[in-house]
Amino acid sequence: MPNDFDLSAPSHPGAGPAGVSRRQLLSLIGRAAGGSAMYSAMSTLGLAQESPYRGARPLTGGRRDQTILVLGAGMAGLVAAYELRNAGYTVKVLDYNQRAGGRSWTLRGGDVFTELGGERQECRFEHGLYLNPGPWRLPHHHHAMLDYAHRLKVPLEPFMMVNYNSYLHSSKAFGGKPQRVKRIQADFHGHVAELLGKVTAQHQLDAAVTREDQEKLLEALRDWGALDEQHRYARNLTSAVRRGYDIAPGGGLMPLPQPSEPIALNEILDSGLWKYLSAGADYDFQQAIFQPVGGMDAIAMALYREVKDLVQLNAKVTAIHQDAAGVTVRYVPSHGSGPAHTVRADWCVCTIPLSVLSQLELTVQPALREAIEAVPYAASVKIGLQFKRRFWEQDEQIYGGISFTDLPIQMVSYPSTNYGHAGKGVLLGGYLFGPHAYEFTAMPPAERVRRAVEYGTQIHAQYPQEFEHGVAVGWHRVPWILGCYGQWTDDMRAKHYQTLCTQDGRLVLAGEHASMIPAWQEGAVLSSLDAIQRLHAQILATHPLHKASV
Amino acid sequence: MxxxxxxxxxxxxxxxxxxxxxxxxxxxxxxLTPESQFAAQGGPALYGSICAGCHMPGAQGAVGAGHYPALAGNPHVASAGYVVHNVLHGYHGMPGFGGELSDQQVADVVNYVRTHFGNAYADAVSPDMVAKAR
Incomplete structure (x- = not known):
């Protein structure tokens, strides 16, 4: 995988020295806004590649006399079962859980979740309200996920990734008072445009930009930064068009519009709030980005309905052995008592997370065993909070989107659905990664919720008055996964990724952990499609057609 | 280092x-926030805010589709070097914490685990030993 990505590197035909300079300059501007630095960082990890999914290509000509055991009924397993069965194979699926979907999971009122350690939470959300503890967004370039949603007629709606009226919050800046995105963004862009305009007008960029292009650049900066005719970013009706007004335009004899005072550049730089401005600029988060109506589990559930007769839930796999002729898997009931069973198949598609697979009895080559044991699982916590009313809409005009904060909760996300609903509402009251995620995982669930409310009160003073109850999922406490996702590094990938994805005898692995799109459902699905296509090709190659059923 | x-x-x-x-x-x-480092200091606080998430507050471990080993009465804990290595570099699905903990913090939490939960090993780990194991 490429180890670096230079925006100015891929020169296109006709790009002379001046063209390169311009690109470098644009890159510089982007970097000032945080975008390109981030983009190149993302590219280092292979995250900025277009999904190679090229539309539905169902397998055909599968062999009914060939049995394929799929382990795991999350997105990867469900896709494998659906496509392999449609191709004609005889398929069986085992899953540890009491429900299908794996991490494609939605908690609604009445759902009960018992985490490792025995803490039991009953979700008491009002009908129609929910929390997606796992994936919650579908980027427009996640072609495979969107295609399955479309083919299975799962309705989607826009996820509001960027909301100019949500907040950016630092507990250490602006007296702890949250700032509207539109103001920080307009002011940051405005000041940067003014500075760059000054440098340009003083001919300090002559070596990099031709005189002709300098004129265009000045014009562009004025437009981009909402500068006035003197190329200043100042309190006037030009900047107000971006950052908003003290008195907004009205009708009739209402007061005339009054512009608002920009925040000084040094205050924005000191606050650090600029770092959140590119939240929606990353490839993975650009609008349009979607969510299934009613909860993320809708796509997995639609797939599950198609293959339900193949799936055995409550099956805890304890061993996966293979020989020249097939695969033998041993399992016991996940819950309740009962005897161990073995199931024999010709082939196996294993989507069990590496955090669990690394603990099982396994007949695989030593290199694959090493790969399975190499990948640690990341911590993450999500907290859903129900409130008596949608005060974020009613009091603060925040319709969907995300407020970012330097507090441990890291963000508050508002529902991107049912705007204006008069009843109760559920917020994502925290989405934690890194050390804070470990710390919250180690707390009892009630304590996670209590702290999310306490921190959130710093952003929304209505919290104590309006809060009712919440649920909190720390992924390391989720019994069927033991972590959030495979936390690959470049070094690990160089050593183990190829091996992990390569079929070992009669066994092939799939899942987000066997993809270059970690933690995203698209990674799980592409990994699965790739694995079953290779498996299918091998079966056809090694089993001549004379035994095939029609 | x-x-x-x-x-x-x-x-x-x-x-x-x-x-x-x-x-x-x-x-x-x-x-703004020192997110890349754990703030907790001292064995009990470090154990309670990191290890307890998986190994559980009483170090009894937990069992699901896979399991988290108990640290209570775990014979592997006899080897201080083994525990230090796992805390720094991880083990299988367990992430390493070397980047987020100082030598002192690692020594503190390892010493805590090896002298509590029914473990009573006298050979304490020093920050210098942790530094050498990085």
Whole structure:
């Protein structure tokens, strides 16, 4: 995988020295806004590649006399079962859980979740309200996920990734008072445009930009930064068009519009709030980005309905052995008592997370065993909070989107659905990664919720008055996964990724952990499609057609 | 030697739901909240805010589709070097914490685990020993 990505590197035909300079300059501007630095960082990890999914290509000509055991009924397993069965194979699926979907999971009122350690939470959300503890967004370039949603007629709606009226919050800046995105963004862009305009007008960029292009650049900066005719970013009706007004335009004899005072550049730089401005600029988060109506589990559930007769839930796999002729898997009931069973198949598609697979009895080559044991699982916590009313809409005009904060909760996300609903509402009251995620995982669930409310009160003073109850999922406490996702590094990938994805005898692995799109459902699905296509090709190659059923 | 863990940064890059952690190392250092380091000090606080998430508050471990080993009465804990290595570098699905903990913190939490939960090993780990195991 490429180890670096230079925006100015891929020169296109006709790009002379001046063209390169311009690109470098644009890159510089982007970097000032945080975008390109981030983009190149993302590219280092292979995250900025277009999904190679090229539309539905169902397998055909599968062999009914060939049995394929799929382990795991999350997105990867469900896709494998659906496509392999449609191709004609005889398929069986085992899953540890009491429900299908794996991490494609939605908690609604009445759902009960018992985490490792025995803490039991009953979700008491009002009908129609929910929390997606796992994936919650579908980027427009996640072609495979969107295609399955479309083919299975799962309705989607826009996820509001960027909301100019949500907040950016630092507990250490602006007296702890949250700032509207539109103001920080307009002011940051405005000041940067003014500075760059000054440098340009003083001919300090002559070596990099031709005189002709300098004129265009000045014009562009004025437009981009909402500068006035003197190329200043100042309190006037030009900047107000971006950052908003003290008195907004009205009708009739209402007061005339009054512009608002920009925040000084040094205050924005000191606050650090600029770092959140590119939240929606990353490839993975650009609008349009979607969510299934009613909860993320809708796509997995639609797939599950198609293959339900193949799936055995409550099956805890304890061993996966293979020989020249097939695969033998041993399992016991996940819950309740009962005897161990073995199931024999010709082939196996294993989507069990590496955090669990690394603990099982396994007949695989030593290199694959090493790969399975190499990948640690990341911590993450999500907290859903129900409130008596949608005060974020009613009091603060925040319709969907995300407020970012330097507090441990890291963000508050508002529902991107049912705007204006008069009843109760559920917020994502925290989405934690890194050390804070470990710390919250180690707390009892009630304590996670209590702290999310306490921190959130710093952003929304209505919290104590309006809060009712919440649920909190720390992924390391989720019994069927033991972590959030495979936390690959470049070094690990160089050593183990190829091996992990390569079929070992009669066994092939799939899942987000066997993809270059970690933690995203698209990674799980592409990994699965790739694995079953290779498996299918091998079966056809090694089993001549004379035994095939029609 | 304490390092700005490249692995940690990479991990942050992968997992970042938003931009917060998607920053080059130089900028990451100026982030408002010291998110890349655990704040807890002393064995009990470190154990309670990190290890207890998986190994559980009483160090009894837990069993699901896989399991988290008990640290209480676990014979592997007899080897201080083994425990230090796992805390620094991880083991299988368990992440390493070398990038997020100081030598002192690692020594404190390892010594705590090896002298509590029914464990009573006298050979304490020093921060110097942790530094050498990085």
């Amino acid at each position: 304490k390092r700005t863990s490249v692995r940690l940064l990479m991990a942050a890059l992968i997992l970042a739901p938003v931009t917060l952690a998607v920053l080059p190392a130089a900028q990451a250092a100026s982030i």
